[in-house]
Amino acid sequence: MGIIVLGTVALDSVKTPFGRHKELLGGSAAHFSMAARLFTPVDLVAVVGKDFPGEHIRFLKSKGVNLDSLLIDQGKTFRWEGEYRGDLNTALTLNTELGVLATFKPYISGRQSRIKNIFLANVDPDIQRHLLGKMLNPELIGLDSMNYWINNKRKGLIALLKHIDIYVANDQEARLLSGENNIIKAAKALRKMGARMVLVKKGENGVLFYSDKFILSLPAYPVEGVVDPTGAGDTFAGGFMGYLARSGKITPLVLKKALAYGTVAASFNIEDFGLNRTCRLKPQDLARRLNRFKECFLF
């Protein structure tokens, strides 16, 4: 039980065909937490600047997220500005200001170092390795990354993969890091690079899960009213890892349920801006949509 997530807490400015919002609370660790908290206690490890609004801290705490290791550093909070057009499948990054993220070194407490489930969301692989080095009894380690690190810290990222149970990537990242076009070949190559299991997120096209013993594949939950996809992948990871952490074991059945919960959590996330929808989620909302999701393909 319990999961610790390392990642970003950010101020996101987003424009989609459905509106424009400035400096929304976002970031990989925030989106992850909003889904994972529905399954298990979450400890968040991240950094923000002195400019970070106190209301956001109170908000995260009110959602039960432990912020003992949310560092408030001198400088500005990490900001991302992006736009989605057309089918809303790809974000166009307009601006990124690293701020305090540029010099971030995570610190955790003794209690936190004994948490067994770990998710290293998308930050510099050096920071991910740094936190992993502090964990005393890791049982399940998930890792996400992004194109920027694959291109610029490839060696460090690959070295890290050998310690990872589940490497979580989107299809582009999986292809980029593996050099393989076919997504199953890509997953297999990433397995050979060291990750024990590989989860490829394909957005509106669902997910593929690869391990030596079995391959799993789920469609996405059909959402007509996509408003803002920002954080969908992190929300997916939160539901997926949160369910695994609560289950305390890895079997094909548990993995399929975890993938389904991740899918359903992400489907809520994209229905509104930022954390607007996922912050109001209750376990019974997930359960209800999970049942409807099953109806889409179970026979």
Place this chain on the structure above:
Amino acid sequence: MGIIVLGTVALDSVKTPFGRHKELLGGSAAHFSMAARLFTPVDLVAVVGKDFPGEHIRFLKSKGVNLDSLLIDQGKTFRWEGEYRGDLNTALTLNTELGVLATFKPYISGRQSRIKNIFLANVDPDIQRHLLGKMLNPELIGLDSMNYWINNKRKGLIALLKHIDIYVANDQEARLLSGENNIIKAAKALRKMGARMVLVKKGENGVLFYSDKFILSLPAYPVEGVVDPTGAGDTFAGGFMGYLARSGKITPLVLKKALAYGTVAASFNIEDFGLNRTCRLKPQDLARRLNRFKECFLF
């Protein structure tokens, strides 16, 4: 029981990273038949030229496909030449020679006009309408088309949709004809245009099925060794419609099984060139892979 399929019988020249083959037996009706025959008797309606090899006719007959309405006309057989690169997801058409297809008018027998299950595979909408006009007791009508007709015979195609039970399209075609980016919105718009149900094929990303009462969504069967995707969509349609024809009813459960059989049939098709793999398929091969497919997502 029984299905009649109108479409093309062609000579396909295909190049993929795994080889190059000249004048393979292909075409939408041929690929469709190779999957549908595993479920129900198939009558094929198409035209070939005097140059069409007799061995192909004997081959199709040996697979149990009824060729009473395969017209052998003065002129050359329809030829398609294409290439797949990279991830093999998109065909690059190098050359098309319509030949006898340009002046094709389908003729069917009295027995054939009473067949209740009809699939109008991709040919000129005028030819599709012509055949449909001859059918006396249609119970289930499926239709496939392509970008060329959507662009050049849009009005005729839309008029035809009103008589169609299941419009089968790939994701690009669904977006093009509906003008909607979101695939569920696209399916909904196509429903409003007249098709009672809409099936969107997404290649390696599975399928989405839309009707007023429910939405179904299945992933693709994970295939690592994709050799030649030509005809995958038609093979899918053959398995899907063949299963529906055999079932004789439309329920969510029957539809999900039909989608799964279509998926599995298509997964065999892409493992070899032309009809090389599907012509050797037996019902038990489909059943075995269907069980493995279920393991990928059933929970």
